[in-house]
Amino acid sequence: MFYLSLIEHTLRLPPHLLSLPLNEAIRGELEGLFVDKVIANLGLGISIYDIRSIDGGFIYPSEGASTYTVKFRLVVFRPFVGEVITARLKESNAEGLRLSLGFFDDIYVPAPLMPVPSRSEPDPENKNQVRWIWMFDEQEYPIDGVDEIRFQVHNVSYPSIPLEQDKDSKPFAPMVIKGSLDADGLGPISWWI
Amino acid sequence: MKILEANAGALTNFEVLDFLRSRGAGRDPTRVLVSVEPSEFKVYDYLEQTAACNQTRQSIDEFLRKCKSIKLAKAEILNIINVRPSSLVELYPIIEEYDTRFGEAAETMEEFVESVVQLLPAPPNQMESEQEAATDQTEAPDGEKTEVAE
Numbered sequence: 001m002f003y004l005s006l007i008e009h010t011l012r013l014p015p016h017l018l019s020l021p022l023n024e025a026i027r028g029e030l031e032g033l034f035v036d037k038v039i040a041n042l043g044l045g046i047s048i049y050d051i052r053s054i055d056g057g058f059i060y061p062s063e064g065a066s067t068y069t070v071k072f073r074l075v076v077f078r079p080f081v082g083e084v085i086t087a088r089l090k091e092s093n094a095e096g097l098r099l100s101l102g103f104f105d106d107i108y109v110p111a112p113l114m115p116v117p118s119r120s121e122p123d124p125e126n127k128n129q130v131r132w133i134w135m136f137d138e139q140e141y142p143i144d145g146v147d148e149i150r151f152q153v154h155n156v157s158y159p160s161i162p163l164e165q166d167k168d169s170k171p172f173a174p175m176v177i178k179g180s181l182d183a184d185g186l187g188p189i190s191w192w193i
Numbered sequence: 194m195k196i197l198e199a200n201a202g203a204l205t206n207f208e209v210l211d212f213l214r215s216r217g218a219g220r221d222p223t224r225v226l227v228s229v230e231p232s233e234f235k236v237y238d239y240l241e242q243t244a245a246c247n248q249t250r251q252s253i254d255e256f257l258r259k260c261k262s263i264k265l266a267k268a269e270i271l272n273i274i275n276v277r278p279s280s281l282v283e284l285y286p287i288i289e290e291y292d293t294r295f296g297e298a299a300e301t302m303e304e305f306v307e308s309v310v311q312l313l314p315a316p317p318n319q320m321e322s323e324q325e326a327a328t329d330q331t332e333a334p335d336g337e338k339t340e341v342a343e
Contacts, residue, residue, distance in 0.1 A: 008194070103232060186286050
């Protein structure tokens with residue numbers, strides 16, 4: 001689920017940070033640049049793990065700031081295909097489920113990857129939502145928001161930034177995980193305990 | 194930005210949680226004084242709810258030694274540590290092609306799941322239900338007291 005990635009970056013250190021120790025100042029700048037940001041094909045930046053080396057410190061002509069080349073390791077969130085992760089239910093509609101990890105919300109379980117056979121019925125408590133029900137041995141197992149849900153990663157995609165966006169479309173997500181519930185042992189934890 | 198090494202090593206949930214704790218995420222109730230970003234607190238909150246929150250380096254080391262007896266891929270071991278399956282059916286989706294690889298060795302797998310339960314501590318929400326199950330079995334004399342407390 002989490003990996004370390006070694007990254008080299010050249011950054012300009014603004015002069016108002018000169019009062020801080022160099023390590024701290026660069027760490028703060030890197031956190032602003034990489035933490036909680038998605039890097040395409042790498043994953044979501046979680047935290048700066050350590051700084052390996054700081055080189056340079058040149059002041060280029062006509063600039064009032066020094067420029068450093070930094071090598072550092074970043075903790076990234078990048079699930080692998082086939083990984084089993086525990087999440088919570090965020091939305092449930094006719095197209096499938098949307099799950100959330102708290103720090104990452106763009107996990108979708110489309111209808112074809114729901115447990116087979118399953119059906120959906122309108123949620124009595126919420127007009128816009130539906131409730132998915134897995135039918136097994138003539139018993140019904142509903143998916144409600146009470147339990148944590150285990151899903152298996154089906155694929156991870158990094159959509160490119162759209163040039164035009166409709167007014168009522170969903171907000172753009174730079175990293176989308178498609179999950180599956182269609183195997184034994186997946187779904188709300190209470191189904192299996 | 195240049196990515197020198199996209200994969201410089203995988204981390205278990207426990208290692209990430211340990212790292213965030215060492216930065217001071219667990220010590221500050223106000224969440225303002227320590228230099229931990231709000232997004233890092235979200236990760237911390239998530240990990241505190243998973244099996245990682247009670248694990249220690251020793252328990253994971255011991256579990257890794259136990260894993261050597263069974264042919265598992267590194268990613269599968271990592272996933273088992275993160276999820277901590279407490280029954281065979283929970284282990285099933287984690288292991289690729291379970292039926293062809295371990296379909297016949299049902300007994301050894303059951304032993305393996307038992308060792309998972311023994312060596313890795315339970316996540317906080319499951320701990321209560323497991324404890325309740327244990328007290329139900331032994332018919333604890335202070336059963337009435339706990340009912341009152343609830």
